[in-house]
Amino acid sequence: MKDKIAALEAQDWTRVQLDSYSATIDPVFMRGQAETREVALVTSAALANNRPDTVHGGAMMTFADIALGIGAVDAIGAPNCATVQLNYHFVRSVRVGQLVICRPQLVRRTSRLVFLRGLFEVDGETAGSADGIFQSFTGSGVRAD
Numbered sequence: 291m292k293d294k295i296a297a298l299e300a301q302d303w304t305r306v307q308l309d310s311y312s313a314t315i316d317p318v319f320m321r322g323q324a325e326t327r328e329v330a331l332v333t334s335a336a337l338a339n340n341r342p343d344t345v346h347g348g349a350m351m352t353f354a355d356i357a358l359g360i361g362a363v364d365a366i367g368a369p370n371c372a373t374v375q376l377n378y379h380f381v382r383s384v385r386v387g388q389l390v391i392c393r394p395q396l397v398r399r400t401s402r403l404v405f406l407r408g409l410f411e412v413d414g415e416t417a418g419s420a421d422g423i424f425q426s427f428t429g430s431g432v433r434a435d
Contacts, residue, residue: 294332294389303330308356315352324364329357331390338386345384353390354378354410354420361394362404362424371404374423381416388412392420402426 295317299305303319306329315337319330331353339346355376362371384390390410397405407421 291332291334298330298332298389306356306360312352312356315349315356318353318356320360324361327361327364327394329353329360329392329394331357333384333386333388333390335386343386345386345388345390347378347380350380350384350390350410350418351376351378351420354392354408354418355422357392357410358394358406358408358420358422359424361396361406361408362422362426364394365396365399365404365406366426368426370428371424371426374403374425376420376422378420379418381418382412384412384417390417397421 298319303321306318306320308316308318315331317332320327322328333345337345337349355373359373363369390412392408392410394406394408397407402425404424404426409416410418
């Protein structure tokens with residue numbers, strides 16, 4: 291895995307600092323500007339569960355939330371957003387050791403909501419697709435009431 295990380299860093303990828311639950315799928319990288327953003331997941335055996343060589347679907351959904359969330363932060367211009375809805379569609383399995391890349395695409399932005407979608411690719415082949423809605427907020431957090 292160290293070789294893959296070094297190769298990504300040599301290609302101008304920057305490691306995303308993840309915390310709390312999101313850190314369970316670390317390492318995640320990104321590169322490019324808002325309009326050309328790419329987000330990558332370096333898969334490892336720690337993400338396998340169903341079969342020893344296959345990445346667990348929950349890890350892919352967590353990556354989708356992070357990747358589209360980065361797109362939402364790009365659209366908002368600040369890190370103050372929360373996931374309102376996330377749909378992930380599995381197209382094919384991802385094997386441990388494969389690099390998964392998403393290019394978040396802004397669909398629409400309102401005063402409080404950001405709508406995004408993205409394809410999740412392995413070696414140029416679609417492994418999944420997702421669409422999500424994120425809410426922007428000010429202050430210390432989003433209230434459920």
